[in-house]
Amino acid sequence: MADLATGAPSSFTEPLARRVLAEAVDRADLPRGPVELIRIGSNAVFRIAGDLIARVASPSAPLATAEKQIRVARWLAAERFPVTRAVDVEQPVEFGSCAVTFWESVAPGTTYAPIGDVAAVIRRLHQLPTPDGLDLPEIEPFGPAGADLPDFPGLAPDDACFLQERIEWAREAFPRLPFELPYGAIHGDANVGNVLVDTAGHPVLIDLDSFATGPREWDLIQTALFATRLGWHSRSEYADFVRVYGYDVTQWSGFECLADMREIAMTSWLSKKATESQATAREAGRRISDIRNGAPRTDWGAY
Structure with a gap:
């Protein structure tokens, strides 16, 4: 699950990602083998050769984001933190404007950690001192001030306009919130979907795309939102x-203001993908209608 208001363009497809991956595997001198698509969103995530995970970023994603993921993963591994392990090759591999990173598989299947383990992982992350030279960006969930607003070609024009207005509001209001917790390193997309259980039964943090410096409340808001508004916990x-x-x-x-912002981020990401299927477009439209009208969110689907 991605979190930012901007997402992968609809032109980022599985065939494109597979072509990029094939070249990147050769360049990294990794074994060829069966390639299984796990999911495609902001990244195309594949299982390759059984025990490796490849993440192919969309052409619009900066190379710096992939480079950051590798730095963060290696820092956390050195701290013996339960994080996804980057494969020991020179990476990221760039091909066709896409950055590819390679990771050790956490487990053959996908099992999400119990919520108490999710909290323990986030707490431990927030307690770690950030080393000099890690070069984390400041979190800007809705993009920097003055940046172009995302387009939503799959939405009705009035829905797209509404969403753009809410993104503009969130972009201006986020830095002014009266955060209580200390600033520091944050995962940026912390939720149960990004903490998996490994083969030994231990929780492992994955998906380091949004890692940044920012208010720790941002790492807590999704779990609270899932519980209080969506009914997912x-x-x-x-x-x-x-x-x-x-x-x-x-x-x-x-809390209420930050929860509103998180809903906008989730809905904006999904709305970028509204051209991909009627089901996605319907879900995006339902979310926008619920936000606009103050309706319950308990029928939102998970993406």
Whole structure:
């Protein structure tokens, strides 16, 4: 699940990603083998040769983002932090304006960690001192001030205009929120979907695309949003998350505003993909209607 208001363009397709991956595998001198698409969104994620994971970034994604992922993964591995391990090759590999990174597979299948383990991983991450030279960007969930607003060709014009207006609002309001927790290294897209269980039963943090420096509340807001608005976590699960992490972001004065922003980020990312299928377009339209009208969000689908 990606989180930023900008996402992969609709021209980023599986055939394109497979062509890029084939070249990158050869350049990295990695074994060829069966290639299985796991998912495609902001990245195309493949399982290759059974025990490796390849992430092919879209042509619009900066090479610097892939380079950052490798730096962060190697820093966290040196700290014995439970993070996805970058394969020991020279990477990222760039081909056709796409950056490709290679990772050790966490497990043969996909099992998400219990919510208490998710909280423990986030808490431990937030306790780590950030080393000099890691060169993390400042988080800008909606892009820098003055940047062009994303287009949404798959939406009805009034929905696209509404979403652009909300992105502009969030871009201006986010830096002014009265954050309570210290600034520091954050995952940037922390949620249960990005903490997997490895073959030994331990939680492992994945998906380092959005890693940045910023307010720690940003790493807590998705779990709170999933529990309070979307119904994707139960009350008892959220209580466990708060107990383990040690802070309840829903009690912070800026919670409702930040939750609104997170909804916009989630919906904007999905809306960029509205041209891909009628189901995606319907889901994006439903979300925009619910946000616009203040309707319940409990029927939102997970993407």
